[in-house]
Structure formats: C-alpha cells, structure tokens
Amino acid sequence: MRRALPVFLIVGSALILSGCGGKKETAASGSQKKHSGHEDAELDRIVFTPKKLSFKQAIKKYGTKLRNSPREDSVMLTEAGKLAADVGDNEAAEMMLSEAISLNDKNATAYHLRGRVRCNAISGKDQAALEDLKKAITLGYPGPEPYIVLARLYDSSKQPDKAIESLTTAMKLAPDLKDLYKARAVIYVSIGEKEKALADYKQLAKLDPESLACYFQQGQVLESMKKYDEACAVYKHMLTLDETTAKVPLKAIAYKRLAALRGESGHHKEAITYLTEAAKFDVEDDEPLRMRGLEYMKMKNYDKAVEDFTEAIETMPESGSNFLARADAYDKLGKSELAARDRAEAKKLNEAPAERPMFEMK
Numbered sequence: 001m002r003r004a005l006p007v008f009l010i011v012g013s014a015l016i017l018s019g020c021g022g023k024k025e026t027a028a029s030g031s032q033k034k035h036s037g038h039e040d041a042e043l044d045r046i047v048f049t050p051k052k053l054s055f056k057q058a059i060k061k062y063g064t065k066l067r068n069s070p071r072e073d074s075v076m077l078t079e080a081g082k083l084a085a086d087v088g089d090n091e092a093a094e095m096m097l098s099e100a101i102s103l104n105d106k107n108a109t110a111y112h113l114r115g116r117v118r119c120n121a122i123s124g125k126d127q128a129a130l131e132d133l134k135k136a137i138t139l140g141y142p143g144p145e146p147y148i149v150l151a152r153l154y155d156s157s158k159q160p161d162k163a164i165e166s167l168t169t170a171m172k173l174a175p176d177l178k179d180l181y182k183a184r185a186v187i188y189v190s191i192g193e194k195e196k197a198l199a200d201y202k203q204l205a206k207l208d209p210e211s212l213a214c215y216f217q218q219g220q221v222l223e224s225m226k227k228y229d230e231a232c233a234v235y236k237h238m239l240t241l242d243e244t245t246a247k248v249p250l251k252a253i254a255y256k257r258l259a260a261l262r263g264e265s266g267h268h269k270e271a272i273t274y275l276t277e278a279a280k281f282d283v284e285d286d287e288p289l290r291m292r293g294l295e296y297m298k299m300k301n302y303d304k305a306v307e308d309f310t311e312a313i314e315t316m317p318e319s320g321s322n323f324l325a326r327a328d329a330y331d332k333l334g335k336s337e338l339a340a341r342d343r344a345e346a347k348k349l350n351e352a353p354a355e356r357p358m359f360e361m362k
Helices: 055-061 070-086 090-103 108-119 126-138 145-156 160-173 178-190 194-207 210-222 228-238 250-264 268-279 289-296 301-317 320-332 336-351
Strands: none
Touching: 055 070, 055 090, 070 090, 070 108, 070 320, 090 108, 090 160, 108 145, 108 178, 126 320, 126 336, 145 160, 145 178, 178 289, 210 228, 210 250, 250 268, 250 336, 268 289, 289 301, 289 320, 301 320, 301 336, 320 336
16 A cells, blocks of 8 residues: 655645744743644744833834824834834734724734734733734735734634635735645645645645645645555656755655655666665665665565665664664575574664753753
C-alpha cells in the first residue's frame, strides 16, 4: 500500500498569514499560547515582554503628541498603537488603541488593530478580539485584514466552517492575496474537503506559478487522495522550477516522493535514478541512500544495497534504521554474523536515551 508523507509536512497553518499581525505576546517564563494544529509549529523560544509603560510613557515612546482634538488625537493614537503592536508591545498598543476608540467610537481602524492585539494576548482575550473585529467590519473597515484575524480566531477555537467563511469573504476583498488560498486549503484538508483544497492550491499556482511549495502541497493532497499519477506529474513539474530562493530544498523532497511512488509501483530502476538525484542535494542526508538501498533490495541486488546502507551509516551513524536495513541485506547474502552485529548496534542505538534539550524548562 502506498503511504504518502503527512500532508503539509512543510506547510504552516496558513493562518500564519500574518497571523493576527504584529508579534505574539510571550511570557518571560517561556510558557506560550500554542497555535492550532494546522501549522508547522515554530520552535518554542523565550521572548521577554516589553517593560510596562504608563499612558504618558507610551505616547512619548511611540512618538505621539496629542493636540486636544478628539478626532485628530484618535488618529494619532491609532498610528502609535500600530507601531507598538508591530514591535510586540501589545499592552501599550491596547492602551493607546482603547483611548483612540474612546475619543472616536467610529474609528474602524482602531477597532481592527485592537482586535489584532487582543488576538495576540496571552491572557485569553479572544472573545474581546472577536467583538472588536466584528465592530471594525460593521464600521466599514475597507480591507480583508479583520476577516483574516477572524479566521485565525475561528480556526483556533475549532470552528472551521466560520474560518472558511471569513477567508472566503477576505478573498472577495483581496482576490490576489496568495496566503488566503493557502490558509483555506489547509482548513479544507483538516475537515476532509480535499477536492476543495486542491482547487485552492491550483488557484494559488496561478497566482504564484514559480512556487515550489504550492506544487508540493498539491502533490501531497493528490497522494492523500490516492491519485498517484497526478501527484507524480506535479512533482515532475517542480523539478523544472527555479529553487534558488526556496527556504526548504523541495526539489530533493520531490525526487524522494517520485522515487517512493515509482518504486512502490514496481519501477525500481526509475526510483533509483530519482534517489541518486536526491542524494546530490545534501551530503548529510542519509535518507536517499537508505531508500536507494531498499530499492536495490527489491531488485535482489544485495551487494549494491549493502553499499548504500553502509554509506547511509557513514552519513548518519546514529540511525538504527540504517543498521537494520544493512542487517537484512547481510542476511540475504548469507552473512549472518554481520547481520547479527548490525542488529545489536541498532538495538543499542534505539535504546539510547534521547538527548536532553540544551535549555530544558523546569
């Protein structure tokens, strides 16, 4: 049975799409409010919160001089609140934005920004954020931003239908905003609407035809739908694109997926060719070598398999899987002592305790 990689191995919950905007407030203790499960989780890190400021200190720090004109001061406080939010000073931002709203309760931008800031709070202000964002929309905020933040709130509270509805509305306001399609596709996959997810990824490909990530995500969805030939076609297309600006070596992954799919359908020589290409991308990656060795095993070319497994061991000597694979090859060659030695080494590696984090939280 073919087994696809976990869908969206590299996809962030696309609701990162500026997330709620600004920076997420994080306690100095390192405790963090976790995002919902669609996205590739960021590494936990300790970020110290800004020093608590009084209102006067906040307006001075963020360059605001009030003029005793409610409407003008509301605009200036809104701008200062945005500056504070953009650097993660959410408490100062909320304070100034609240004052901006008190001076002009028709200030849609201030409501939107305060909703965004409250979305980022660590103290559970999601309901207040929701109310602010809806108010911004009611007051006629012109862009898609409130809907994007609403989508994240709905997503994190496990209301995918409402998140999709918010993103769909945002698309009507900004049809060329690529992250919206990525976000909606991820949610569609999470609720099993794979055809709709595929349609969003295809639209994303039209907006960004050079995006390897977009095509990779398409391929993953197609694999999960058991449309293996279509997935292979997408991965092959990826190989024609430029990867110089990619953050992840997606072409190497595409070669691996092609190899896995072709190998499982009996095209072992073709799989070996793809894995040879994959191995060129990273000399420290043992996976293409092990995978190629397994293809040689299927072809009963056990000597070549041993060569690949040995190279994989040299590349990643901490991997018990490489030793187990070579043990199987030695068994086929009648070298039982070498096989036993490799299995013993694999057992030792697999039973070894995992390394403790450098900065383990107590």
